[in-house]
Amino acid sequence: MAAPLQAQTLKGFRDYLPETMAPRQAMIRAIEDTFARHGFLPLQTPALEYEETLMGKYGEEGDKLLYRFEDNGQRRVALRYDLTVPLARVVAQHRAELQLPFRRYHIAPVWRAEKPQRGRFREFLQCDADIAGVNSPLADAEVLVTGLQVLRSLGVEGARLHLNHRDVLFGLLELRGVTEKPQQIACIRAVDKLDKIGAAGVVAEIVREAQLDTQAAEQVVAAFAPGGGLKDLQQTVAVAGDSAPVLKQAVERLEAVLALVAAAGLADLITVDVSIARGLDYYTGIIYETRLTDPKVASMGAVMSGGRYDGLIGLFSKEQVPAVGISLGLDRLLAALQELGLLPTHLARVPVYVAVMDSQVAGHALHVAGLLRAAGLRAEVDLGGGKLGKQFERASKRGAQVVLVLGSDEVASQSAVVKDLGSGQQTPVSWTELPAFVASLLT
């Protein structure tokens, strides 16, 4: 006999066994439901796109991480890297059929050829909600509120959304005399690491990467340093006055968005954080990331982020269409929750087990199981046969909560013995009473 094939998954790709898939699916449903309740409609797009659709949208690094290849018709194609660029393509391509503002949600896997790490995979599920067609604080706030409500509906505690604005970054730098784009980007990259390598480390990196002198670098860091909250920004604006119009406008935008989120009762989940940089590729307005505060999983990075991208759709169309969105990385969130022991385990178990005394009653067992299933209860029928003790053993090993025993006596009286495996108590119940009785045991 030939040796069996190697059973293996690709690096960075994973199987989701029921133990993780069951809670994962419950989360997906909750997210979808929350998106829908916030007025977003479902959209789906192909996993594969033309290479040129995706190339150059994510920056140098991003291009390297695209899965690219040639299809059987010699077309250059790539697996989607996110859900935002496909959305931009859709809005441009179906512009005539869509009514603006267009609100869509999209839950689907994306692929990035990165080096896998804890909480970082090559295939992972993104859950996005975006609004195309409106550039306003209200649209920004609507998207943020939706995202925060999603986290709430998932029961995620200890998450914090760090909000910033792209023009705050550039405005602060220009105020310090850093006006060259490459220098600005180098500075922003460095500042992004403030909480990781400290102020001195950031100064060093700016001197090295942006070729500023130490004094200038220190000034830059000072502009971002002291926690970098909204108050610091407002103070900076007050001092700078009209000499920093871009900065002023960005800060006003942040104020407006924050006020709206506060009115929705979610202010305590958001803080302004000028050190948030994010990909500078297509973002043009607010940017943000959401991190879990528990130190055990803080290093896994952001679980939900996004921002405003008013120029992206225009790349695919003559018309400029502003847009803003949020993106939740479900598999990273799931990995974090799993590590924190916050995933429910009961979902991967079937609560009702129907024992079958002998083959004579098999048909009746199916009938009884059917009564429960019709009532919305999850039930499985024993398939292994054998002694009743064996069947009970299987039931409890599988995590069932209730076992129904069905023998010829029970069939004769149109009843079943219902045993609660938790308490050990058992009761004979007629078939008509069965669904209600079992349901009462499961609550």
Next chain:
RNA sequence: GUGGAUGUAGCUCAGCUGGUAGAGCGCGGGUUUGUGGUACCCGAUGUCGCGGGUUCAAAACCCGCCAUCCACCCCA
């Protein structure tokens, strides 16, 4: 892409300075009659990641490869 750590039964791991492998959990069977989980008894586990080398002898030492994890980079 750069640097570091790890790789022994399904899982978590032990195996001291080289003498061809162990534990716990899990798994299978049993403790007779239509009752599981707890207890007791018995049992099977394995190219010691892969390929070379050193040696009388390698799971252990050396080299290469692969995989996983961690940090950097970047990100969800």
